[in-house]
Structures are given as structure tokens and as C-alpha cells.
Amino acid sequence: MRVSAFRGWVPVWRTRLLLLLGLLLLGGVGQAQPKPAAFSISRAGRHTAKLPFTTQRNLIIVAAHLNGRGPYNFLLDTGVGTSLLTDPALADSLHLTHGSEFKLMGVGGTDSGLRAYEATNVCVSLPGAEAPGLSWLVLSSDVLDLSAYVGMPIHGIIGADLFYSFVVTIRPERRQLVLTDPAAYRAPTGRRWASLPLLVQRDKAYLTVAVQQQPAVAGVAPLPLRLLLDTGAGHALSIETTSDLRLRLPATRLRTDLGRGLSGLISGSLGRVAAMQLGRYHLPQVLTSFPDSTQVHERLSGSERLRNGSVGYEVLKRFTTVIDYPHRRLLLRPTAALREPFEHDMCGLDLLATGPNYRRYLVQRVVPGSPAATAGIAEGEELLSVNFLPIHAFSLTDLSHLLHSQDGRVLLLLLRRHDGELYTASVRLKRQI
Numbered sequence: 001m002r003v004s005a006f007r008g009w010v011p012v013w014r015t016r017l018l019l020l021l022g023l024l025l026l027g028g029v030g031q032a033q034p035k036p037a038a039f040s041i042s043r044a045g046r047h048t049a050k051l052p053f054t055t056q057r058n059l060i061i062v063a064a065h066l067n068g069r070g071p072y073n074f075l076l077d078t079g080v081g082t083s084l085l086t087d088p089a090l091a092d093s094l095h096l097t098h099g100s101e102f103k104l105m106g107v108g109g110t111d112s113g114l115r116a117y118e119a120t121n122v123c124v125s126l127p128g129a130e131a132p133g134l135s136w137l138v139l140s141s142d143v144l145d146l147s148a149y150v151g152m153p154i155h156g157i158i159g160a161d162l163f164y165s166f167v168v169t170i171r172p173e174r175r176q177l178v179l180t181d182p183a184a185y186r187a188p189t190g191r192r193w194a195s196l197p198l199l200v201q202r203d204k205a206y207l208t209v210a211v212q213q214q215p216a217v218a219g220v221a222p223l224p225l226r227l228l229l230d231t232g233a234g235h236a237l238s239i240e241t242t243s244d245l246r247l248r249l250p251a252t253r254l255r256t257d258l259g260r261g262l263s264g265l266i267s268g269s270l271g272r273v274a275a276m277q278l279g280r281y282h283l284p285q286v287l288t289s290f291p292d293s294t295q296v297h298e299r300l301s302g303s304e305r306l307r308n309g310s311v312g313y314e315v316l317k318r319f320t321t322v323i324d325y326p327h328r329r330l331l332l333r334p335t336a337a338l339r340e341p342f343e344h345d346m347c348g349l350d351l352l353a354t355g356p357n358y359r360r361y362l363v364q365r366v367v368p369g370s371p372a373a374t375a376g377i378a379e380g381e382e383l384l385s386v387n388f389l390p391i392h393a394f395s396l397t398d399l400s401h402l403l404h405s406q407d408g409r410v411l412l413l414l415l416r417r418h419d420g421e422l423y424t425a426s427v428r429l430k431r432q433i
Contacts, residue, residue: 049128
């Protein structure tokens with residue numbers, strides 16, 4: 001058995017699933033050399049393919065067939081070098097071959113007790129595109145439980161394989177991906193497009209972004225930060241403060257649990273930076289997570305230690321985004337969402353989706369001192385209705401939007417206690433950061 005390191009964390013934020021899966025495999029999978037194109041356009045004579053996607057809890061989800069069966073749902077994640085099957089039962093039902101085995105390590109460097117194996121020659125079909133022999137890493141158990149966080153069945157993660165194969169355009173307003181053969185791609189022109197260079201190392205892409213930590217002061221320039229481009233992260237911005245001596249935690253911040261990884265909870269702070277600059281576009285008051293350095297940055301190795309953090313889909317969804325690994329660039333054109341404020345959960349509830357259709361919601365955690373805690377809501381209770389509407393009418397994304405919606409807004413919740421008693425709770429949303 002080869003020993004490999006899978007360092008990742010899946011937060012339990014009320015409204016965002018921050019998925020940072022740093023995948024470092026020593027041998028066999030994830031070599032330092034760029035991968036050859038695994039996917040190609042499936043229709044002869046075509047150079048592009050368009051496929052729909054959905055977003056749940058700020059994550060991009062695409063449907064694909066494996067070995068002619070499906071469709072199955074996958075997160076689209078530039079933060080993962082090797083595509084993952086998180087559902088071992090699915091792999092067994094497809095009779096995938098068991099290749100090289102790996103030991104999975106948590107962020108603390110300890111043995112997580114989990115194992116994985118490499119499955120090769122899996123045929124993957126997307127609308128208009130196909131990979132006839134893709135390699136996957138299959139987890140021994142569904143420890144990430146992405147389905148419960150997202151609120152729909154999730155079978156795994158498609159990573160760098162797709163981005164090496166195509167120029168990938170994300171159109172958030174249309175919920176559409178456009179996959180283009182790199183040899184046929186022509187970059188759009190026009191003054192609204194911004195172009196940023198990408199550095200692609202170990203199957204991940206990095207960009208340099210100017211970040212102003214505090215309100216502008218004469219003579220103090222923004223810091224150029226090297227950030228991981230992470231479509232699988234629901235947050236806007238994450239900064240690892242020990243990666244640069246000039247980085248500081250903001251004076252106003254919330255101490256909170258940012259996520260859960262293979263080795264337990266990831267703790268840190270939530271605050272704001274004054275601004276970040278993406279090419280010609282200025283984004284003010286960006287909500288930013290600051291994970292504890294001992295749990296994230298100090299556990300990274302090799303080239304990953306040179307990064308200062310990551311930029312996630314909460315920023316990218318404000319643009320039509322072209323991710324161009326073959327030509328090492330990121331192209332951005334703003335949408336109507338560009339000027340929307342960055343907001344944090346204003347209620348204090350972590351909800352977990354259960355049941356056959358993922359429409360039963362249990363309270364996983366109540367943030368101390370939050371409006372939910374003040375209303376007397378307790379962990380383990382079941383949410384039954386919101387403002388007199390039955391809970392099955394809401395997706396987790398719908399509930400997320402409600403809990404982010406407006407400072408001072410009052411929500412009337414119906415819940416069931418552990419003993420079966422029903423009660424109502426009036427929750428007044430409060431902006432905390």
C-alpha cells in the first residue's frame with residue numbers, strides 16, 4: 001500500500017460549503033507534469049459543447065454518465081487534481097477495477113483511517129464531451145457526505161481532468177458551461193473583459209490578486225497575493241495569515257468553526273478585507289475566512305506552501321468566467337451580480353439535509369450567541385416550516401438565501417424537539433460581520 005496525503009476540509013457553514021480538497025498523491029496519481037487531455041468533444045466536426053449545470057450552496061454541479069450508466073452528480077472543482085468518487089457503493093455497482101491503494105491523511109498529518117484505490121479506464125460522458133478512459137480515486141467511505149451538505153445526491157468530484165482538456169467558460173446567469181477545444185478557442189475581445197495570468201502547478205491553478213487589507217492609507221499599497229483558483233469553494237476569499245508576515249487578521253472578526261476535515265474541525269476567524277482587485281475590477285468589503293495557520297498553511301507541502309489563500313465561487317459567480325489552463329489565463333466579464341454585497345449567515349443555523357429526497361432538515365449546529373441561539377433552537381431538532389410554508393418547498397440553497405437575506409428580517413420557524421414536541425421560534429436576522 002502506498003502512503004498518500006489527502007489534505008482537505010469541508011466546512012459546515014450555515015450557507016456555504018467551502019470545499020478545499022488539496023490532493024497530493026505521492027506517485028501514481030497527481031504527478032508534477034501536466035496531464036494530457038482526457039476529454040474531447042464527442043460530436044465529429046464540433047469544437048464546442050454546451051452543458052447545463054446547477055448550483056447548490058454555492059457549488060457547481062454537473063451530471064455525467066459513467067460506463068454508460070447514470071446520470072450521476074459531480075461537483076466541478078479546480079481545487080482537486082484527481083477526480084474523486086466519494087460514493088464507494090457506486091463504484092462497486094459499476095464493477096470498477098481496484099488499482100493502486102492509498103492511505104488518506106488528514107490536515108494534521110495523522111492517519112484518518114480512510115483508504116482509497118485508483119480505478120482506471122472509466123468512460124465518462126458529459127453532454128457533448130467524453131473521456132473514454134479516465135482514472136478516478138475511489139474513497140473507501142463517503143466521509144465528506146456531500147449529499148447531506150448540498151441537499152441532493154452527489155457522487156464525487158470532477159477536477160483538473162476537465163480543465164486540462166478544454167477552455168471552460170462558466171456562464172452563471174445561464175447556468176451553462178461551454179467547453180471549447182483549446183486549438184479552436186479565440187479569446188473574446190472588448191473593454192469589459194479582464195485577463196489575468198494563471199500559474200498551473202501540480203494540477204492546480206493560481207493567480208495573483210491585489211488585496212487591500214485595511215481601508216486605503218496613503219503610501220500603503222495593496223498586497224499581491226498568490227491565490228488558489230477554487231471553483232469547489234463556496235466562499236469568496238480565504239487568506240492564510242502566516243504565509244506572509246504582512247498579513248494580519250482584521251480587527252473586526254468572528255471566531256468560528258470554518259469547516260470539518262478528515263482530522264476534525266477546522267477553526268478560524270471570519271472577517272472582511274477592504275478590497276480585492278481582479279484585473280480592472282474592484283470588489284469592496286469582501287467577506288474573508290482566515291483559517292488557523294496550524295491547521296491549514298503549515299500542513300501544506302511543496303509548491304502549495306507558496307500560496308497565500310484561495311478565491312472561491314462566491315467571487316467567480318459575479319462574472320462570466322473563462323478558465324483557460326491550456327493558455328494559462330483567466331478571463332472575466334462582470335454580470336449583474338458584480339455589485340451585490342458579500343454577506344454572511346445572519347441566523348446561526350447549520351442545517352443537514354436527510355431523507356429520501358434530501359428535503360428533511362435537521363439542525364446540526366447552533367452558533368452560540370446567534371439569533372437562532374437566542375430563540376432557543378437546539379442541535380438535533382428538525383425544521384418543519386418557514387413563514388408557514390412547509391419545509392419540503394425549500395432546497396438548502398433556498399434556505400441559505402433566506403438566512404442571508406436582510407438584517408432585521410423576522411422568520412417564523414416551526415420545529416420539532418427531540419421528544420417530538422412541536423414549537424415555533426421567531427428569529428430576527430442580524431448581520432454579525
